[in-house]
Amino acid sequence: MGVTQTFDIASIPADGIGKEVVAAGRRVLDALADNSSGKFAFNWTEFPWGSEYYEQTGQMMAADGLETLKGFDAIYFGAVGWKNVPDHISLWGLRLNITQNFDQWANVRPVRFLPGIQSPLRKADTTELDWVVVRENSEGEYAGLGGRNLSGRGPGNEVALQTALFTEKGCERIMRFAFDLARTRTVKKVSSVTKSNAQQYGMVLWDETFHRVSADYPDVETESVLVDAMSAKFVLRPEDLSVVVASNLNADILSDLGSALAGSLGLAASANLNPERRFPSMFEPVHGTAPDIAGKGISNPIGAIASAALMLDHFGLHEEARLIEAAIEQTTAAGHLTQDVGGNTSTEAVTDAVVEALVRSLATV
Ligand code: NAI
Ligand code: MG
Numbered sequence: 001m002g003v004t005q006t007f008d009i010a011s012i013p014a015d016g017i018g019k020e021v022v023a024a025g026r027r028v029l030d031a032l033a034d035n036s037s038g039k040f041a042f043n044w045t046e047f048p049w050g051s052e053y054y055e056q057t058g059q060m061m062a063a064d065g066l067e068t069l070k071g072f073d074a075i076y077f078g079a080v081g082w083k084n085v086p087d088h089i090s091l092w093g094l095r096l097n098i099t100q101n102f103d104q105w106a107n108v109r110p111v112r113f114l115p116g117i118q119s120p121l122r123k124a125d126t127t128e129l130d131w132v133v134v135r136e137n138s139e140g141e142y143a144g145l146g147g148r149n150l151s152g153r154g155p156g157n158e159v160a161l162q163t164a165l166f167t168e169k170g171c172e173r174i175m176r177f178a179f180d181l182a183r184t185r186t187v188k189k190v191s192s193v194t195k196s197n198a199q200q201y202g203m204v205l206w207d208e209t210f211h212r213v214s215a216d217y218p219d220v221e222t223e224s225v226l227v228d229a230m231s232a233k234f235v236l237r238p239e240d241l242s243v244v245v246a247s248n249l250n251a252d253i254l255s256d257l258g259s260a261l262a263g264s265l266g267l268a269a270s271a272n273l274n275p276e277r278r279f280p281s282m283f284e285p286v287h288g289t290a291p292d293i294a295g296k297g298i299s300n301p302i303g304a305i306a307s308a309a310l311m312l313d314h315f316g317l318h319e320e321a322r323l324i325e326a327a328i329e330q331t332t333a334a335g336h337l338t339q340d341v342g343g344n345t346s347t348e349a350v351t352d353a354v355v356e357a358l359v360r361s362l363a364t365v
Contacts, residue, residue, distance in 0.1 A: 005040040007315055010072040010280070014050035014094065016289025017299035018078020024301030024351040025076065025308040028327075031355045032312075032320055035362040040317065045072070051082035051090055060085075060093030066101050069280060074311050077284035078304070083291065092144070095284075099137055100144075102279035104272035105170070106177045107135035107251070108310065109286060111258035112325075114267065114302075115333035117341045121235065121261050131241035133258060134181065135251030136174040137272055139165045140202075142248040166202035166247075171209040177275060178245035179217040185242055189221040190214075193230045193246035193254065206247065231257060255286055259303075264340040266300025271310040283311040293339075297346050300338040302328055305354055327357035 013022040026044060033041045047068075049061040060080070062068065069075060080094045081087050098104070110132040113124050123129075143165035151158040175192070182190045192210040196203035207224055214222045225233065227250045233240065234257050246254060259268030268286035285303030293299055306328060312321040336353040337343025345353075 003038050003041040006043050007040065007073045008043045008045070008071070009074050009076050009311075010069050011044055011046045011076045012049055012094070013046070013078040014080040014289070015052070015082045015090075016079060016291055016294035017287075018050070018080065018289055020294075020297065020299045020347050021285055021301045021304035022076060022078040024347055025304040027351055028305050028324060028354055028358065029308050029312075031358055032324065032362075035359055036320070040315075049094055050080055051085045054085050054090070054093070060090055061097065066097070069098065069102075072280045074280050074314060075282040076308065076311065077282050079285065079287060079289045081289045096142070096144075098282055099272050102274055102282070103138060103276075104274045104279070104282055105136065105138035106174060106271075106273040106275055107137035108181070108271045108273065109133040109135060109251070109255040109258070110269060110306075110310075111255070111262055112267065112269075112306070113262050115329055116335055117263040117267070117332050117337065119261055119263050121238065123238070124261075127239050129238050129262075131238065131258070132181065132185075132243055133251050133255040134174065134178040134243060134245045135255065136170065136245075136247050138248075139167060139170045140248035141250075164199075164202050164247075164249075166205050168205060168209055171206050172213055173275075175210055175213045175245060176216075178243050179213065179220050182220045182243040183217070187242035188219060189223070189240075189242040190217075191230070191241060191244045192222065192224045193227050193244060193250050194224070195227050195250070197226060203247070210245075227254070230254065234258060234261060259286055264300060266303050266338065266340045267306070268303045269306035269310055270303075271307065271314065273314065281311075281314055283307040283314070297348060298339050299347050300340050301347050301351050301354075302332070305351070323358060323361055324354075326361060327354045330357040 013019040054060050081090045113129045141164045145163040146161040148160045178190050182188050194203040194206050196207045259265050265287040270286045272282040309321040309324040331353040336345045336350050
């Protein structure tokens with residue numbers, strides 16, 4: 001039977017548990033395609049870029065790597081960073097190289113609470129919690145602007161500038177993205193996060209832009225919260241959250257807090273989107289390479305599998321994305337849990353359970 005639609009996907013597992021969880025996500029997507037009655041297929045090309053590649057070549061990715069990636073429908077990424085390469089070199093050489101050059105300016109990071117996984121928040125037992133962090137992904141504190149100087153004056157005398165960049169256009173587009181997303185959710189609310197009392201230029205521009213943009217969305221409730229207060233709110237009043245929009249650094253920190261509250265960093269999914277679709281978008285778990293558990297086959301694959309569901313949403317396969325999410329819920333509810341969420345099931349066995357739940361649900365539709 002002919003396949004109606006084939007998606008070309010570049011997979012970049014990179015380092016540590018990135019390899020384990022990308023393999024798990026690919027298995028789930030392939031099981032979905034195999035059972036789609038020819039509706040779609042995935043054509044995978046795997047790239048060996050990362051810290052081992054650096055060991056051999058002195059580069060994190062091929063010199064023409066970005067040019068190569070441009071031809072793909074999406075990128076499925078693991079995590080990058082290993083002991084042999086300084087973290088700022090591995091991150092800028094591969095992951096940020098891709099997100100920056102492909103203008104993947106919207107980073108969507110849902111915080112999901114799953115059945116069968118105990119949250120450190122007692123409230124989660126009785127309250128329905130579900131929110132999404134929208135991270136400005138192209139500028140802000142990670143613009144890479146600055147420099148180091150005066151090391152020639154000898155030890156103890158060097159200075160460094162790390163400059164945050166806020167453009168009104170950059171603020172506006174991520175805010176409109178957040179408002180549009182809020183309109184698709186049950187609770188139509190956007191919480192904007194800054195530290196504008198202390199950072200009086202960039203973050204005041206952010207606040208003023210938020211105020212201006214919000215006038216175009218009278219149907220969406222808004223609030224502006226300082227980042228320190230928001231971190232407290234994540235813990236104390238998470239039921240008030242729906243869409244949280246924040247700058248690159250603030251949203252990076254808040255999304256780790258969110259996934260920890262849901263039970264583990266290993267659960268958190270993320271999409272780096274170029275909403276105009278001029279470049280491929282990239283889908284990856286939020287977590288890093290976890291050197292402490294890498295190679296043991298015990299990493300939690302759920303963040304990577306849920307990221308694959310976000311990729312399906314990007315392809316317009318919304319029903320299939322929901323099926324993957326439902327299969328994840330059935331898996332955790334049935335107690336197939338890796339050690340980070342209190343179980344002792346292996347990466348592979350959790351992935352088996354997700355695939356089985358998925359195939360079962362496909363057989364009944
Ligand atoms: P990490 O996320 O790798 O690990 C933090 C803790 O969470 C560790 O105890 C780890 O075992 C646990 N953990 C993370 N993911 C897990 C999973 N799927 N299942 C079970 N447990 C999990 O963060 P860390 O230790 O700060 O960074 C390690 C390396 O990863 C560094 O080189 C860092 O630069 C890199 N990194 C890369 C990222 C990326 O490529 N997107 C993001 C964050 C860190
Ligand atoms: Mg992070």
